[in-house]
Amino acid sequence: MNIKSLTIYCSASQKIDKKFFKLARETAEIISKYKIRVVYGGGNVGLMGEIANTISYHNKEIIGIIPKFLIKKEKLNFKIKNLKVVNDLTKRKEQLFKLGDAFLVLPGGTGTLEEITEVLSWKILKLHNKPIIFLNFENYWSPLLKQFENMIKIKFGNKNLQNQYQVIKKPKELEKILKLWSK
Numbered sequence: 001m002n003i004k005s006l007t008i009y010c011s012a013s014q015k016i017d018k019k020f021f022k023l024a025r026e027t028a029e030i031i032s033k034y035k036i037r038v039v040y041g042g043g044n045v046g047l048m049g050e051i052a053n054t055i056s057y058h059n060k061e062i063i064g065i066i067p068k069f070l071i072k073k074e075k076l077n078f079k080i081k082n083l084k085v086v087n088d089l090t091k092r093k094e095q096l097f098k099l100g101d102a103f104l105v106l107p108g109g110t111g112t113l114e115e116i117t118e119v120l121s122w123k124i125l126k127l128h129n130k131p132i133i134f135l136n137f138e139n140y141w142s143p144l145l146k147q148f149e150n151m152i153k154i155k156f157g158n159k160n161l162q163n164q165y166q167v168i169k170k171p172k173e174l175e176k177i178l179k180l181w182s183k
């Protein structure tokens with residue numbers, strides 16, 4: 001598979017438990033071992049900041065996309081050489097989508113939820129066929145995944161949603177996927 005860049009969607013919250021930051025760090029450590037460019041939201045807060053700082057620490061390629069109005073709130077990450085400032089959230093999402101050959105979702109809030117639901121809906125509509133991976137740490141995404149199953153069960157969709165994404169529980173499980181992608 002020809003996957004050269006990975007878009008990561010995740011929380012911008014600073015208030016979450018330390019275990020989530022550890023999760024983001026471990027995930028980025030693993031990704032750093034592979035030749036893959038990371039694309040993310042450009043800020044220096046929450047899990048987004050943790051991912052970006054770990055990838056930068058390892059001198060690996062990372063691109064940040066941030067809308068002008070969030071520069072202050074989400075603290076532009078000056079460690080990232082490749083930062084794009086865009087006009088609004090729609091443009092950010094567009095770039096995050098376009099620049100990634102695959103998508104990885106870590107725990108996050110409504111922003112993350114919107115981003116991942118959009119790429120999933122687009123995949124169902126056959127607008128792309130890029131891999132989508134949920135990092136379902138401590139079953140964080142299970143209620144959403146259950147809802148997807150329910151939608152299918154009662155026929156609100158005609159696609160087997162489970163075929164549209166992969167679910168992993170631990171960052172370590174990424175190794176297998178990244179190895180496959182680098183072939």
Ligand code: AMP
Nearest residue numbers: 010011012013041089108109110111112
């Ligand atoms: P959250 O998961 O809510 O912590 O947000 C993760 C990232 O998504 C943050 O950088 C938010 O600014 C961003 N975000 C929030 N709402 C949206 C949206 N509607 N479209 C795109 N990004 C968003």
